[in-house]
Amino acid sequence: MKCYRCEDIINDKNVSEEHIILNACGGRLKSKSLLCKKCNSIFGDKFDCELAKTTNDIANLLMIKRHDGIPQPISTTRTSTGEKYYLEYGGSPVQAKTNYKIIPEDSTKSRLMIDAKNRKELKKTLIGLKRKYPTIEVEKILDAAEERRFYINDSFEINSHIGGNDVFKSITKTAINFYIHQGGSRAYIKHLLPYLEGNIELDIVWMHYPDKDIYTPAKDEVSHVLKIVGDSKEKILYAYVELFNLHSFIIYLNESYDGVDIDNDYIFNVHNYEVTKKRTHIRLSRAGLTDLFTNKDAKPFEKVKKRYARILTIANKQQDKHQIHKIISNAIDNSLGLLPEGTVIDEKVLNSMINKLMERMMPFIAHRNNIKNIN
Structure with missing residues (x-):
């Protein structure tokens, strides 16, 4: 097999396992026959990290299990107080910074009150305060500190966003990966490589939320959905990418397609790791696909x-x-x-x-x- 970016033969020295759907999103579909190690690194460093960052909140809240690591904590704000918190994997809120008060009791003595998220942060704060208040006995306070566990009966605000050039490029790479993985020809996507490399800009990706869902998940199902369609009659090649049944994109891969007809689906349940045999429902004409980009949905959210x-x-x-x-x-x-x-x-x-x-x-x-x- 050849790397579809540089066309070098993939061998034991340059082989690289490519996640077709990002590991950060819990993707399990992988291939060693798409990109060489160097090209995989270049693409991943450039824009995959941005998609991982903007989908981290959903991956965290859904407790997605990755092949490597777990989703990062989410920056959030406690509604009633405006304090900054982090929501950890599993939903536990942890205050973002250590709070302390110094309350004078008389002319010679003050009371120090500290609320830290853990013993490490408490010690760090005490050492910092000791520079200003040399009489603070760090170890004595640490020995007397008590750990409290309690539930916070409050709501937290999360700012979630998706989109932008880097995210669109990562989604395009996902579509290309799936197309090549399904036996597609490099000839029909090679014109997109300069776009992924940042040498040209193309208007080929947009968020797609039609009135009728393209895929309808079961009650508590959360899935990733990939679809590739090649229509030789309409001379179009396009893909649909849906992450967590939440973020959906249409990708216009080729407007002069004359290859074999393709209509392939991949639907992966992120919690039970099963690939379902259900089908998606999308079939666009050339005019319909063009119209999606000419008259973009201005408020997809x-x-x-x-x-x-x-x-x-x-x-x-x-x-x-x-x-x-x-x-x-x-x-x-x-x-x-x-x-x-x-x-x-x-x-x-x-x-x-x-x-x-x-x-x-x-x-x-x-x-x-x-x-x-x-x-």
Whole structure:
């Protein structure tokens, strides 16, 4: 096989595994027959990182599992106070910075109050304060510090966006990858390589949210959707890319297509990792495809709001499952897990485990009820 960018033969020395859908989005469709190691690095460094960054919030909220690593925390704002927080993988909010107050009590003594997200940040803050207040005893305060875990019954604001030149180029590369992976010819996409390399600008990608969904997922399904269509009669080659059943794009790959007819789908469930055999519903004429770019939808995000609400509902369910699993695991570890090997599990031991489980579960249930009332 040849690298479709530089046309070098791919061998053991330059082979590179290319994610057709980004690893950052939880993509599992891969190939070692698309790009050599050098070209993969060039494309990835240029624009894939931008798509990864702009889809990180959804990947985090949905608790997407990658081949390598997990989604990064999301920068967010607590609605009631305006404070900056981070939402970690799993939905836990963590304050962005350490807060402290120095309260004078008399002419010789003051009280120091510090609220840090962890012991490391507390120590860092204390060391900084000691430069100004030499009498602060860092280790003594660290020894006296208490860890508190509690639920925040409040909402958080997330600024989510998608689009821009780099994102469009990454989406184009996804479409090209899928086309070549399905047996397509480099001859029909080689004119797009200067666009990916940043040497020319092309108007070939736009967000696409038709009134009727191209793919209808099941109730709690979240999927990535790829479609490639080659129509020799209309002389067009185009692709459709849908990420998380949320962000959708149409890509005009070739307007002089005279190859074989193509109508291939790939639909991947990001939670159970299954590839479904269901089909998408999109068939554009040459005039219809041209019109999408001539008369672009000026406000595509108006149509995505309903999709976003659906994704957040699914994300809440995923995070609740995750929290319940953690609660049960901790209850077992802190009861049965502390027993010597060979201990008989009698009624007393089971009751102890149940009590520990309820100690953690009841605050969680109360928190979820409060959040429902807030929403």
